[in-house]
Amino acid sequence: MSPSDLPRRRVLAGAASVAATALAGCAGGDQPSETSTDATTTAGTSATTTEAATTTEPTDEETTAEPVTDAERVAIAKRVVEELVAGEFEAVVDRFADQFQDQVSEPAIADPWREFAGELGAYRGATVAQQGTSQGYPFVALRATFERGVLLVVVTFEGHALVGLNLRPTDAAYEPPAYANRDAFVERDATVPSPACDLGGTLSLPASAADGDGTVPGVVLVHGSGPADRNQSFGPNRPFQDVAWGLASRGVAVLRYDKRTFACDVSPADALDLDDLTVADAVSAVDVLRAVDAVDDVAVVGHSLGGLAAPRIATEAETDGMASLAAPAGSLAELVAYQVAYLANVDGTVSDAERERVEAVDAAVDRIQAGDLDDDEVVLGYHAAFWRDLAAYDPAAVAADLDVPRFLAFAGRDYQVPVDRARPEWETALSGASTASFRTYPSANHLFLPGEGPSTPSEYLQPGNVLEALVDDLAAWTADL
16 A cells, blocks of 8 residues: 555644554553544643544555564564663654654654653563554554553554554542541641752641640651652552551651652762662651651651661661561562563563563673672662662561561552562561561552552552551551550
């Protein structure tokens, strides 16, 4: 088929959009809406789109051509994501059908990608969200998972060539949990001093304490990996806001703050170790909370990487309690390799690009474990200084030496820190501790949002709230400090 035989398609260039045949929505079913997509996102900017018109009857040449299988389209779509991540934008342009070559430009691909994916951290992998046909053209929708978010990438095909590429961030709104009583607490702005810049924060204070009627226990919430804001936002979800509002409704003061890598001009190349990324700012936050007249005992509550760091934070800040939520106890590098392999296999299709990525991550883990890193090297998203710091740190052993109440919570459907790997390591280390409590929440994913079946990254974009049972348990534990 020559370009003159094709229906007219237009490519919207620039930062606003590049192309998409369809997929107005892909929440369920085998086929997306037939509404064309020139979609807007949460920030008010347009998604990347290439627009295709209605289909025409195939020519004799198309009829006799070898059909493209679903598996081939998935493999191509995953390779497109790999090229976007690697900054190989010209390679993506070259994948478009011949009739688009004078319309699709490298900036038209690169600018929206950098806008949408630039703040999401290290790439972890992609899984199939949906496959189908819209306006006569087959498409593959992938969930591209990063350290702190998921981006929907929709690739539309004509044969092996691309005729559409659509990036879809989530635009669902946050809904506070039903278990939060907004009349039971007040919120105040707070500032946490940090060497890189002052960190903005929010203090949620029970109304009784705010009125001067006695004192309350308090907790500092510590983020997981990636450049997280004070709410540890993922799409429409704000798990730290859920926990803060839930605990404040139950008589516990909570300080949450923006992470240094979110608020300040820092990067992995700055030789940040665990202390720089997490511990020092958390210790500073504990000092800020302790300075509040209405707060007495203070505990640190860390999630994921923050939970791994929590024993060190509790030791350095001399807190009255330590809680780790979905925290690894063993090798973090090996856990990253597990996550990448899980995401490559979860949809039942492993592309050549995914296989190469798994092998590359495995090789990087071997180098990390052997201590074979250059002084200025960044590996798996972290500087060599970070990996060397972790090599000398045993979080479970440090937690065992603490003489304060400890609370360890795990999520039964967590693929990032699987409970069957993490909980036994913590339990073994703390087997002699009389003040250590363990809980597993079977329906929870890594963010402690409830769900069913195998956990996938798309859950993080589905609106939900942290399990009330976890909030209740944390409140009861904090009351006994």
